Amino acid sequence: MSELFTDAEDVRQRLDTVGHLVDEGTATALYLATVLDRPLLVEGEPGVGKTSLAKALAQVLDTPLIRLQCYEGLTPGEALYEWNHQRQLLAIRLTEAHGGRLADADLFTEAFLLDRPLLRAVRHQGPLPPVLLIDEIDRADDEFEALLFEFLGEAAITVPELGTFAAVRPPVVILTSNRSRELHDALRRRCLYHWIDFPAPERAAQILRRTIPAASESLIATTTGLLGRVRALDLDKAPGLAEAIDWVSALAALHVTRPSRADLLGTLxxxxxxxxxxxxxxxxLDSRP
Known part of the structure; x- marks a missing residue:
């Protein structure tokens, strides 16, 4: 089966065409994940572009992005599959109305199966595998991780009533985590791993130029320099790349080219x-040179 990318540089260049700039380490991690058919666990502080990485990858490959947003209390039915109980009940009533009776085996067939994100990724029939984003896995309960082991290790999901569904070709799986809690070692062993840090000022400026073409060089230089200093402060939530984009976008929308203290303060x-x-x-801002 053909590879999705020729090498890490191909990954970097093709992501660049959709406006997503990555460094060599991130490009290499993505390339290895696609070549080895291994899930990729991406960690980093909020706002550094973990989620947008999966979105850009799906765009480059022209394949569906299937997203599972994790949260506390996420159930297997919301992630794996559910049975269409309303349709089952309707089938029972229609059969009884005609004097018949349905056995349990008649109710638990593919006709009544609802694919949720993980099963949908496994059963995808397109020419290329989908990109499955399991976003903020650290927000889910510890127990939920155990449900992922079969899927992450074998690209398969077992439905007791029907058997095991295995992907013809494993989806490209990207898990993201903000490290709000430690993940199980068993989950980490099933994944390749990559850490995304806040980009250096030069790369941040490059990303801002690409993302906000209306922003002046002076505006970008001022904000990236300030953000570097701000991130060294003891903050509740250090600003990430997403906040940098928001800040520059806000100033550019106000037609600011050389931001004053008042401009910066007004858009905090x-x-x-x-x-x-x-x-x-x-x-x-008061102490900036």
């Missing part, structure tokens, strides 16, 4: 996510 809602952080960042 893009980067400060708590009163304490706003106060700390405002102090950093």
């Amino acid at each position: 809602s893009a980067v400060a996510k708590s009163p304490d952080d706003r106060e700390a960042i405002a102090g950093a």
Whole structure:
């Protein structure tokens, strides 16, 4: 079966065509995940582009993006599959109306099966595998991780009433985590691993130029320099790349080219996510050179 990419540089260049800039390490991690058919666990602070990486990959491959957003209390039925109980009940009533009776085996067939994200990824029939994004896995309960082991290790899901569904070709699986809790070693062993850090000022500026072409060089230079200093502060939530984009976008929307302190202070809602952080960042603005 043909490879999705020729090498890591091919990954980097093709992601670049859809406006997503990645470094060599990230490109290599993605390439290995596709070549080895292994899930890729991507960790990093919020806002560094973990989720957008999966979206850009699906766009480059022109294949569906299937997303499972994790949260506390996520159930197997929401992630794996469910039975269409309303349709089952309707089938029972229709059969009884005609004097018949349905056995359990008649009710638990593929006709009544509802594919949720994981089973949908396994049963995908397109020419290329889909990209499956399991987003913020650290927000799900510990027990939920155990449900993923068969899927991550074998690209298969077992439905007791029907048997095991295995992917013809494993989906490209990207799991993201903000490290709000530690993940099980068993999950980590089933995945390749990559850490995404906040980009250096030069790369951040490059990304901002690409993302916000209306922003002036002076605006980009000022904000990236400030963000580097701000991230060194003791904040409740250090601003990530997403906040950098929001801040520059806000200033550009106000037609600011050379931001003054008043301009920066007036748009702090893009980067400060708590009163304490706003106060700390405002102090950093006062002390900037």
